[in-house]
Amino acid sequence: MTDRLAFARALYDAVPLYDPKRAPVELDLTDNTNLWGLPPTAERTLRELAVSRITRYPSLYAAELKEALAQFVGATPECIVTGCGSDDILDSAMRAFGEPGSVVASSEPSFAMIPIFAQMNGLQYVGVPELPDHQPDLDALLAANPRILYLCSPNNPTGAVLKRETLERAVREAPGVVFVDEAYAEFSGVSAVDLAMRVDNLLVIRTMSKAFGLAGLRVGYGIGATPLVRDVEKSRGPYKLNSVAEQMALAALRHDMQWVHEHVTLAVTNRERLAAALRDRGYTPLESHANYVCVPVARAVEVGQALRARGVAARPFPGLPHVGDTLRISVGPWELVEQFLVAFDDATADVYGAAS
Ligand SMILES: *Cc1c(COP(=O)(O)O)cnc(C)c1O
Numbered sequence: 001m002t003d004r005l006a007f008a009r010a011l012y013d014a015v016p017l018y019d020p021k022r023a024p025v026e027l028d029l030t031d032n033t034n035l036w037g038l039p040p041t042a043e044r045t046l047r048e049l050a051v052s053r054i055t056r057y058p059s060l061y062a063a064e065l066k067e068a069l070a071q072f073v074g075a076t077p078e079c080i081v082t083g084c085g086s087d088d089i090l091d092s093a094m095r096a097f098g099e100p101g102s103v104v105a106s107s108e109p110s111f112a113m114i115p116i117f118a119q120m121n122g123l124q125y126v127g128v129p130e131l132p133d134h135q136p137d138l139d140a141l142l143a144a145n146p147r148i149l150y151l152c153s154p155n156n157p158t159g160a161v162l163k164r165e166t167l168e169r170a171v172r173e174a175p176g177v178v179f180v181d182e183a184y185a186e187f188s189g190v191s192a193v194d195l196a197m198r199v200d201n202l203l204v205i206r207t208m209s210k211a212f213g214l215a216g217l218r219v220g221y222g223i224g225a226t227p228l229v230r231d232v233e234k235s236r237g238p239y240k241l242n243s244v245a246e247q248m249a250l251a252a253l254r255h256d257m258q259w260v261h262e263h264v265t266l267a268v269t270n271r272e273r274l275a276a277a278l279r280d281r282g283y284t285p286l287e288s289h290a291n292y293v294c295v296p297v298a299r300a301v302e303v304g305q306a307l308r309a310r311g312v313a314a315r316p317f318p319g320l321p322h323v324g325d326t327l328r329i330s331v332g333p334w335e336l337v338e339q340f341l342v343a344f345d346d347a348t349a350d351v352y353g354a355a356s
Pocket residue numbers: 032084085086087088111152156181183206207208209215218219220
């Protein structure tokens with residue numbers, strides 16, 4: 001970097017600006033959002049929103065939304081903190097619990113933002129390759145003596161759910177706080193919230209970006225013991241959740257749960273259909289508990305480019321431990337999955353040569 005400011009923080013030299021350079025495509029299956037659209041009452045709330053909601057400041061800490069979220073997850077409002085996306089919860093929580101230089105340990109592969117948030121907050125990131133069964137290597141993670149231990153369940157990108165015994169041991173033996181990122185928990189039906197209500201060092205992180213179809217609104221939340229979430233809230237600061245997001249999220253939680261459940265069921269059905277279609281083609285997709293399928297595919301980056309040339313985007317993950325190159329494909333309405341499969345057959349024939 002030649003244009004470094006004399007007064008910049010030294011650590012920011014090494015912080016990349018996150019930009020996956022996603023060129024627009026006709027069918028984007030890279031971000032695991034809800035491809036069916038927006039819950040109906042949330043949409044109506046947007047259209048009918050009073051102007052005063054925009055001209056005035058939002059609520060300080062989204063108290064009303066916390067109540068609705070508490071009911072949804074089976075917690076109490078005092079155990080919830082909201083944020084501008086779950087990204088904001090992760091970032092604020094790292095700032096709240098990491099001293100400069102503290103270790104943030106994460107199983108790999110996992111959520112790409114974790115090393116970036118660690119760096120942004122002056123923390124030291126340690127990535128530990130997962131075990132062959134796609135569970136985190138807890139011995140190695142604990143050996144890094146992490147102030148913050150990040151686990152993701154279902155894991156992005158593999159789709160694996162964290163075993164309960166591994167979670168319980170992590171919470172028992174971790175020297176600091178354990179984060180469990182449950183961005184896709186609605187699709188797995190498995191959650192650590194009950195445990196987070198009983199211990200003082202477990203923060204469960206959730207979002208309305210995936211199952212609820214509200215990614216553009218940026219609504220995330222954390223669940224944990226009251227002293228834990230209060231520190232995240234201090235680090236987060238006031239007014240982080242905007243009024244439009246709060247009103248639409250509230251509407252979805254109060255009136256659209258049937259829509260959410262129906263579309264979760266559809267996503268799970270189509271996920272299994274997509275996995276079967278890939279097995280029919282000789283591939284071995286990883287068992288997924290989320291709304292995407294991660295499938296080992298040789299030369300995945302090239303296949304990804306060939307897909308893009310056909311107007312379809314799926315996310316390649318080159319060189320994952322134990323499985324090698326993979327593609328992660330978001331699941332949506334079956335017509336879109338079929339459109340993907342047509343492009344995939346064409347793209348793989350192109351990359352591997354028509355003879356294979
Ligand atoms: C999508 C995703 C998030 C980010 O969610 P936002 O609430 O939109 O910030 C967090 N964690 C994982 C694992 C994700 O896949």
